[in-house]
Amino acid sequence: MNRTAIIATFLSAAVAASASAEQPAGWARVTTLKPGTVIVVTVRDSAPVKRRFVLADASSLALSESKSREAIETILKTDIVEIKAPKRRSVVRKIAFGAVGYFAGAFSGGMLGIAITQSLSGLLGVFPGAAVGILVGVRGGFHRPYEVIYSQ
Numbered sequence: 200m201n202r203t204a205i206i207a208t209f210l211s212a213a214v215a216a217s218a219s220a221e222q223p224a225g226w227a228r229v230t231t232l233k234p235g236t237v238i239v240v241t242v243r244d245s246a247p248v249k250r251r252f253v254l255a256d257a258s259s260l261a262l263s264e265s266k267s268r269e270a271i272e273t274i275l276k277t278d279i280v281e282i283k284a285p286k287r288r289s290v291v292r293k294i295a296f297g298a299v300g301y302f303a304g305a306f307s308g309g310m311l312g313i314a315i316t317q318s319l320s321g322l323l324g325v326f327p328g329a330a331v332g333i334l335v336g337v338r339g340g341f342h343r344p345y346e347v348i349y350s351q
Contacts (some may be wrong), residue, residue: 228348229282230255235266239283239345242274247281283345296336304332 241247250262308328312321
């Protein structure tokens with residue numbers, strides 16, 4: 200397979216993934232959440248709260264305050280005003296942020312290594328700096344925006 204075909208396949212897969220991520224807000228999106236996902240739930244006449252998703256059926260939503268799932272609370276669908284879940288990130292975005300993180304981390308690690316060792320041997324700091332930069336970049340930073348997946 201030539202390089203152009205590989206790039207075209209990758210880009211079409213990325214476009215298809217981002218198109219499927221932009222579904223309208225509806226209960227079907229709530230039922231497909233992975234257990235343990237942290238969501239923001241607004242119940243009628245209450246402030247929004249962060250909880251872990253446990254299970255959803257046609258009429259209710261089960262949530263937990265912690266990973267242990269010991270104290271599970273059930274909320275009726277009719278009482279829920281809005282549900283927000285972490286926004287999905289495209290593969291293209293992760294690769295772009297990873298590349299930026301790689302270069303920023305490598306530069307920072309190299310400069311810090313030189314400053315600490317006072318010699319060019321400090322350039323070995325490029326390697327851990329690049330590794331950290333990739334990890335932070337692929338995650339897109341530490342802030343993960345939320346999107347509305349259900350509203351009544």
